[in-house]
Amino acid sequence: MTVQVVWFKKDLRVRDHTPLRSAAARGPVVGLFIIEPQWLLSPDFDRAHFDFARQSLLSLASSLEQRGGALIVRVGTALEVLDSLYDSLRFTDLWSHEETGVQWTFERDRTVARWCREKGVQWHEEPNNGVVRRLASRDGWSGIWQKRMKRKIVQAPVGLDSPLPPEHPPTASTLGLSKQRLGSSQQGGEDSALQTLESFLHQRGANYRKDMSSPLTGSKGCSRISPYLAWGNLSVRQVHQLTSERQRQVKAQRAAGALSDPRWVASLSSFQSRLRWHCHFIQKFESEPEIEHHNIHRGYDGLREGDHDPVAFEALIEGRTGYPMVDACVRSLTATGWLNFRMRAMLISFACWDLWLHWRPVALWLAPLFLDYEPGIHYSQCQMQAGTTGINATRIYSPVKQARDHDATGSFIRQWVPELAELPTALIAAPWQASALELKLAGIKLEHQYPLPLVDHKTATQMAKKRYYAVKRREEVRREAQRVVERHGSRRKPSRRGSRSPEK
Incomplete structure (x- = not known):
């Protein structure tokens, strides 16, 4: 042989x-x-x-x-x-x-x-996984995904009889790689991946639906398997089937009156649905790999390209925008290599709507920072938050509202923006609203220890939406949106809500 x-x-x-x-x-x-x-x-x-x-x-x-x-x-x-x-x-x-x-x-x-x-x-x-090469139409894709997820897990073979001895990977220093910037605590490998998934499905995940929205609770309440999926330490099918098994167990426990925490039911259902979305976004990239470089909806070409502000972009990268929740997220991500999904979306939204930056340099800045970087998800998501898919609801996040909703005690901001630690909780999300006396009592001099906001959120996003909707209303842009739906749409039932979502 x-x-x-x-x-x-x-x-x-x-x-x-x-x-x-x-x-x-x-x-x-x-x-x-x-x-x-x-x-x-x-x-x-x-x-x-x-x-x-x-x-x-x-x-x-x-x-x-x-x-x-x-x-x-x-x-x-x-x-x-x-x-x-x-x-x-x-x-x-x-x-x-x-x-x-x-x-x-x-x-x-x-x-x-x-x-x-x-x-x-x-x-x-x-x-x-669930990605289909040379997919002719999105019609029926969901059925293909379901069939693949239900196939029997392929067992690891034995008796491989290699004719060559192993050659182990070189170290980073041998390759002359630069000093590590990220400080992730997650270790790669198949066993680590399975242990992380098991701990989520049986211990950490009960309050997943709520925990995943906050950078404080998300670090433990989210599954944290995304790096393992990105590097294939786990297959999506393995995760799907182990989650389904856990759902059956929870259902049986509830029927017997033995379920210790009823939150498991909704949390596992929510997690399971996100596995399908994982493949849905990568399928977009498989079907149109050019979206790494250009807008999914070409009608938005030229919308932001000529307005890049290098000073604002540098302030964003350094975590010194003057918006504490934005800066805390940037600093946390840079230090750990992880951030929960809602805060990732907020960062891209702030960059593309408040600062009017094009999504491409923002995507290239964030990609090395994410330990779980998956190109198929990354570029599709960046464009969705920037509004250049042409088919998704406009997503604009208020950094102050996000802080008050998901860091109510100010703990996350105090951890990552310690120069504001002495501010009262009511003011820590918006220090520019503090009086001179309140700033003095906290020992803070704005513009010296911490910058004033780069832009006014309300004014900047109103101007951004005006420019965006002036393009979106064009007839040729509307026609192009239908092409995008045909090629990349999820085939879900349309939402009853309008296309303009409220500020988040």
């Missing part, structure tokens, strides 16, 4: 890994991961991404070795590494999952496909 090469990308696990299982049925298996220069040099890369991936690779290597396999980790372009491996093994089959990545990964895969044809190597690409 000939050697089978399994090319691991962002699917670093042995459970529910169809390419690995299929390859093992055909012959001895060599696992391969390529550390590509394009990845290390890309603007969306951060050292923390490498560290998490390396932890995941060490976990994967151990799992493969326990099954008689070996993981080969090499540095270079895909063609360089595959050429070298081909010279030593003369393999005829290459296995991998389909990948939905940024432009350079798409171009690399096309190059690898040509290389395989030239070498007579058959490249077997298997579907990954």
Whole structure:
């Protein structure tokens, strides 16, 4: 039997890994991961991404070795590494999952496909999660997703019989990577992923529906599995089925009058629905990868491109906008690599509506900061918050309202904006409203220790909406919106509410 090469990308696990299982049925298996220069040099890369991936690779290597396999980790372009491996093994089959990545990964895969044809190597690409390649229509996509989620979990193979010894991943210092900026406490790897999911489903997740909105409670009340999904330490199908199993358990406990916390019912249902949305957004990127670079709705081209304010953008990046909730979120994200979804949305909203920044530089700023960076979700979400999808409700978040709703005691702001710590709770979300005496008692000099707001939220967003709706009302823009719906719409029943959502 000939050697089978399994090319691991962002699917670093042995459970529910169809390419690995299929390859093992055909012959001895060599696992391969390529550390590509394009990845290390890309603007969306951060050292923390490498560290998490390396932890995941060490976990994967151990799992493969326990099954008689070996993981080969090499540095270079895909063609360089595959050429070298081909010279030593003369393999005829290459296995991998389909990948939905940024432009350079798409171009690399096309190059690898040509290389395989030239070498007579058959490249077997298997579907990954609920994303459908070459999807002709969004009609019926939900049914395809459901069928994939219900398929039996693929068990990890044994007896891999690798003909090569393992080659473990290099360290960050060996590669000359810069000092780590993020301080994430999450460790990569399949076992860590399963432990995190289990703790959420059985311990931390009871109040998920409420906890997920606040950066204070979200750090524990959210599932925290997003980095593991991004790097494939878990498959979406695994999460879906384990959640369904937990839902059945909760249902049985409720029927028997033995359910200790009734909040589990709604929280698990809410979490389950978000798994579908996870794939829904990546499907947009798969169907139209160009949205990494341009507006989903081309009618909004030119809306913000000529108005970039570098001073305002720099203040945002530094967490010195004068809006404490915005600045606390920026500083927290920079330090930890994580922020709950609502606060992520608020940051993008503030950047694109209050500061009138284009979503593209904002997306490139945030991508390296998110430990769970997933391009398919990231670019779609940035555009949705910026209003350039043309089909979603306008989302404008008031930073002061968000602080008072989701940091009622001011604890989050005090932790990350300590220069305001002595302000009374009633004023900490809007220090410019404090009197001279109140500022003096708190030992604060605005503009010295903490800046005044870059813009007035009400005035800035009113002007932004005026410019935005002047474009949205155009007939050609309305027609283009229908094209976007046909290509990317979720096929949900339309909302009874109007398209203009109230300020959040």
